[in-house]
């Protein structure tokens with residue numbers, strides 16, 4: 001009897017003292033600090049640097065913020081980025097407008113160094129609002145062991161490193177030879193590659209948004225309903241049982257047909273809860289969608305809705321872009337020479 005009480009008390013104490021992932025995220029957002037249980041490590045000349053766990057990470061836990069300068073998508077388009085810098089621009093939607101976290105500056109933070117894994121990522125990106133400002137945060141979607149690389153899905157674009165053909169691999173090298181930045185993964189042997197290929201620009205974009213909810217913090221959710229970065233539409237089951245559809249669908253995703261989903265909860269702390277999960281990054285080539293939206297009409301977070309596809313194309317100038325359908329067509333037309 002006594003043992004049972006002790007065990008029960010211990011469990012209850014643990015439950016009580018467990019920091020909610022969203023609160024953990026908020027703490028680190030506000031302190032401008034990365035969690036100490038992650039470290040940067042150089043992997044190889046192709047992948048460059050990566051981020052690794054130095055402590056086990058529980059499924060659902062907050063991992064790192066993708067820190068950088070919050071700018072409008074319009075401002076993002078107007079800025080001049082090198083190809084390498086453009087891979088550190090993460091575009092997303094918030095309050096029906098398009099924004100960008102410009103993490104192109106080497107500022108020593110870890111979130112910007114996390115690499116892509118579209119097959120079995122261990123993290124997913126979500127949007128957390130603090131003080132009426134969106135922040136992009138990575139959360140573990142499964143238990144992460146010590147020494148594992150932290151990875152998330154950049155989206156369903158045809159990122160060059162995902163291609164197996166030697167010719168495509170060469171293309172990556174070609175792209176990097178023209179960079180002026182001195183990232184640690186700028187391989188010296190890449191200079192040997194001579195190419196006539198036009199400059200390519202790769203950008204990260206996340207327009208698949210899902211509200212951050214309490215249910216995200218449970219192992220059950222993660223196990224049974226892995227966040228799908230490839231899904232532009234997510235169904236949410238509200239507390240009264242209604243299904244709320246958010247965003248634009250990728251109907252190939254099984255989550256769309258799933259009954260279950262994410263519970264749409266309104267947290268007591270609305271400053272944190274209003275937000276959407278941001279998922280992927282997308283490859284951008286030579287163009288950007290029309291993101292010209294005024295940014296000074298900030299409205300209440302509570303009416304923030306998930307993204308819809310951006311329409312239109314914008315600048316011909318190389319820059320990082322986001323929208324998946326646009327990107328896909330760009331990639332396709334590029335590969336067919338159109």
Ligand SMILES: C[S@@+](CC[C@H](N)C(=O)[O-])C[C@H]1O[C@@H](n2cnc3c(N)ncnc32)[C@H](O)[C@@H]1O
Pocket residue numbers: 046047048049050087088112113114115116117161183184185202
């Ligand atoms: C946001 S940066 C990530 C940090 C980068 N590895 C570095 O050292 O600065 C994105 C770039 O990392 C590289 N990268 C990311 N995921 C990769 C992967 N799975 N395989 C190869 N390279 C990858 C690509 O060069 C990409 O342009």
